[in-house]
Amino acid sequence: MNIALKDIRHGLFRFVLTCFGLGLLMTVVLAMIGIYNGLVADALAIVKLPKADLWVVEARTKGPFAEASKIPASTRDAVLRMPGVSEAGAITFQTIETAHAGRSLRLYVIGFERGRPGGPDRIVAGRTIGASHFELVADRKSGLQVGDVVRLGRNRFSVVGLVEDAMNSGGDPAAFVTLADALELQTTLDPAAARIQAARGSEPAYKPTVAAIIARVAPGADIGLLTATVRQWKHLGALTQAEQESLLLVSVVDRARRQIGLFLGILLTVSAVVIALIIYTMTMEKLKQIATLKLIGAPDRTIIGLIVQQALILGASGWGIGLVLILLVKDAFPRRVVLEPFNVMVLAGIIAAVCLLASGLGVRAALKVDPATALGS
Amino acid sequence: MPLGDILVDVQSIAKHFGEGETRVDALRSVDLQVRAGEVVALLGPSGSGKTTLLNIIGCILEPSAGKVALDGELVFDKGWLRTDLRRLRLDKIGFIFQSHNLLPFLTAEENVAVVLDLAGWQPEDNANRVHELLDYLEVGHRAKVKPALLSGGEAQRVAIARALANRPRIILADEPTAALDSVRAQLVMDLLRKLAVEQEACIITVTHDEKIFDRFDRLVNLRDGRLVNG
Numbered sequence: 138m139n140i141a142l143k144d145i146r147h148g149l150f151r152f153v154l155t156c157f158g159l160g161l162l163m164t165v166v167l168a169m170i171g172i173y174n175g176l177v178a179d180a181l182a183i184v185k186l187p188k189a190d191l192w193v194v195e196a197r198t199k200g201p202f203a204e205a206s207k208i209p210a211s212t213r214d215a216v217l218r219m220p221g222v223s224e225a226g227a228i229t230f231q232t233i234e235t236a237h238a239g240r241s242l243r244l245y246v247i248g249f250e251r252g253r254p255g256g257p258d259r260i261v262a263g264r265t266i267g268a269s270h271f272e273l274v275a276d277r278k279s280g281l282q283v284g285d286v287v288r289l290g291r292n293r294f295s296v297v298g299l300v301e302d303a304m305n306s307g308g309d310p311a312a313f314v315t316l317a318d319a320l321e322l323q324t325t326l327d328p329a330a331a332r333i334q335a336a337r338g339s340e341p342a343y344k345p346t347v348a349a350i351i352a353r354v355a356p357g358a359d360i361g362l363l364t365a366t367v368r369q370w371k372h373l374g375a376l377t378q379a380e381q382e383s384l385l386l387v388s389v390v391d392r393a394r395r396q397i398g399l400f401l402g403i404l405l406t407v408s409a410v411v412i413a414l415i416i417y418t419m420t421m422e423k424l425k426q427i428a429t430l431k432l433i434g435a436p437d438r439t440i441i442g443l444i445v446q447q448a449l450i451l452g453a454s455g456w457g458i459g460l461v462l463i464l465l466v467k468d469a470f471p472r473r474v475v476l477e478p479f480n481v482m483v484l485a486g487i488i489a490a491v492c493l494l495a496s497g498l499g500v501r502a503a504l505k506v507d508p509a510t511a512l513g514s
Numbered sequence: 515m516p517l518g519d520i521l522v523d524v525q526s527i528a529k530h531f532g533e534g535e536t537r538v539d540a541l542r543s544v545d546l547q548v549r550a551g552e553v554v555a556l557l558g559p560s561g562s563g564k565t566t567l568l569n570i571i572g573c574i575l576e577p578s579a580g581k582v583a584l585d586g587e588l589v590f591d592k593g594w595l596r597t598d599l600r601r602l603r604l605d606k607i608g609f610i611f612q613s614h615n616l617l618p619f620l621t622a623e624e625n626v627a628v629v630l631d632l633a634g635w636q637p638e639d640n641a642n643r644v645h646e647l648l649d650y651l652e653v654g655h656r657a658k659v660k661p662a663l664l665s666g667g668e669a670q671r672v673a674i675a676r677a678l679a680n681r682p683r684i685i686l687a688d689e690p691t692a693a694l695d696s697v698r699a700q701l702v703m704d705l706l707r708k709l710a711v712e713q714e715a716c717i718i719t720v721t722h723d724e725k726i727f728d729r730f731d732r733l734v735n736l737r738d739g740r741l742v743n744g
C-alpha cells in the first residue's frame with residue numbers, strides 16, 4: 138500500500154492546485170531560460186547567417202555590429218583577389234522603420250550581392266531574391282507574408298520569400314534586399330549627407346560605402362595570415378568569424394545577458410525557497426499522522442518514503458506542467474524563446490535536488506516527533 | 515478461567531517529568547502483572563499517572579527507573595534493551611486511543627490493512643484478516659469509507675480492529691469508551707473481553723466509566739503515582 142499516493146489522493150484538489158501553482162512558477166523559470174538562450178541565439182544569428190570566415194571592416198573599428206563601419210564597396214574586389222579567398226561579398230546593415238498594414242514595422246535591412254555570401258539562407262516560404270531590384274526576403278517574425286508589398290524609402294518592395302531566425306541583437310527582424318537597393322536606401326534616407334557631399338563638390342558626388350566585406354576562404358587557407366594582410370591596408374581592419382561572434386557576445390549583448398542571467402538566478406532561488414516551503418509545510422501538517430504511524434509501528438523507512446515521494450511527485454508535476462505550458466506559449470513571444478533539452482534537464486535536476494533537500498528538513502522534523510503526541514488530545 | 519502466561523510485568527516503575535522546582539513525580543514505584551486472558555481496568559483521579567503507566571507499558575515513554583518485561587521478554591532495565599521499539603509495538607502491542615486517531619487519508623479497511631502491511635503480511639492474508647475483523651466488529655459495510663464519514667462508534671470499532679489486526683497479545687486502551695454511549699461502551703467492552711479470551715491476550719484499559727466496571731476481571735487503582743487497594 139502506497140500511503141504517499143493515498144494521502145495525495147485524499148487531498149487531491151489541493152495537491153493539484155499546488156502542483157499547478159508550482160508549474161506556473163516553473164513556466165516563468167523556463168521562459169526566462171528560453172529568453173536568455175534566445176537573446177544569445179538571436180545576437181549570433183545575424184553573424185552566423187552569412188557563414189563567413191573573415192569580416193573585412195573599417196580600420197580600428199569593431200564593426201559592423203559592435204561599432205559602425207564604413208568601407209568602399211569596391212574593397213570587395215581587392216579582398217577577392219587575395220590568395221586563399223574563395224568568395225567575397227559586400228554587405229550593408231541598417232535599421233529602417235516603416236509602416237505596414239496600419240502598424241509600424243521595424244526591419245533590420247541587410248543589403249547583399251546576389252550570388253555572393255551574405256544572402257538569405259534556408260527560405261521557408263516563397264523563393265529567394267530573383268530580380269536585381271525591389272524584391273525582399275523577410276524574417277517570419279516581421280509578420281510579412283509572401284506577396285505583401287512594403288514601402289522602404291522611396292520604393293515599394295514586394296516580399297518574395299520568408300526566412301526564420303534572422304534578426305539583430307535588438308530583436309528587429311531581418312529583411313534582405315539587393316545591395317543596389319540597400320545603397321539607394323542609404324542615400325535616400327540620408328539626404329542631408331548626400332547634399333553636403335554635393336555642395337562640397339566631391340567627385341564623384343556619391344561613392345557607395347558598405348558596412349563590411351565578408352569572405353569565405355578556400356579549404357586549408359591560413360586565416361591568420363589573411364587577417365594580417367588585410368590589416369596592412371591602412372583603412373581596413375579584419376575580424377575572423379570567431380572574433381566577430383565573441384565580440385558580439387561581449388560588447389553587444391553582454392549586459393542584457395547578465396541582466397537576464399541575474400534575474401534568472403533570483404528566480405531560481407525564489408523557486409527553490411517556494412518549493413522548500415511547500416514541502417516543509419506539507420510535512421508539518423502531517424506530523425500528527427506521522428506520530429500515529431510511528432505508534433502503530435511504522436519504521437522510519439515508511440515515513441521517509443511518504444515525505445520524499447510526495448516531494449518528488451510535487452516537483453515532477455510542477456516541472457512537467459511548466460514544460461507543457463512553456464511549449465504551448467513559447468511561439469507567442471515576440472522574440473525567440475530557445476529551450477535546449479539540456480536546460481530542461483538541468484532544471485529537472487535542480488528541482489529534484491531542491492525537493493530532496495526540502496524533504497530532508499521535513500524528514501528531520503518527522504523523525505523527531507514523539508509517537509506519544511498521537512495520543513495527546 | 516485458568517490464568518495464562520504473564521504478558522505484562524512491570525517492577526518498581528517510577529517516572530518523573532522535569533527537575534528541581536518543576537519536577538512532577540507521575541509514577542512512584544509501581545508493580546503490576548497482567549496475564550493472558552485478563553481484562554484490567556486502570557482507575558484513578560486525573561493526574562494520578564494512568565496514561566503515563568500505559569505509555570510506559572506501550573514502550574512510547576521511557577521510565578525513570580524500574581523494569582518492564584513484555585510477553586516474557588525484558589525490554590527495559592535502566593535503558594531500552596531493544597532498539598526497534600516500533601517493531602516490538604507492531605508485533606506485540608495494540609493501541610486503542612480515546613480520540614481514535616485513524617489516518618484520515620485511508621479508508622476504514624486501509625487503516626487496518628496498513629498495520630498488516632507494515633508487519634509484512636501477504637496481500638491476500640491481509641485482505642482476509644481485515645474483512646474478518648471488520649465484519650466481526652460489525653463495520654464491514656463501512657470498509658470503503660474514510661474516517662471523516664464514520665460515526666464515533668464506527669470509527670472506534672475500526673480503531674479496535676486496527677489495534678487487533680496483527681494479533682498482538684497486549685492491548686492497551688486509554689478511555690476507549692469515552693466517546694460512546696453506555697450501551698455501545700458495554701458492547702465494546704464485551705467485545706474486548708471476548709477477544710482477550712480468544713486470542714490469549716491481555717487488555718489494560720484506562721477508564722473513568724463506572725458503567726463498565728463490572729466488565730473487568732480486576733480494577734487497579736492509582737493515586738498520586740502509586741497503586742492502592744480497593
Ligand SMILES: Nc1ncnc2c1ncn2[C@@H]1O[C@H](COP(=O)(O)OP(=O)(O)OP(=O)(O)O)[C@@H](O)[C@H]1O
Nearest residue numbers: 531532538540558559560561562563564565566567
Ligand atoms: N510530558 C509531560 N511533561 C510533564 N508532566 C507530565 C507529562 N505527562 C504527564 N505529566 C504529569 O504527570 C502526571 C500524571 O499524568 P497522567 O497523564 O499520567 O495522568 P492521568 O492519570 O492520565 O490523568 P487524566 O485522567 O487526566 O488523563 C500529571 O501531573 C501530569 O501533569
Ligand SMILES: [Mg+2]
Nearest residue numbers: 564565566688
Ligand atoms: Mg490520561
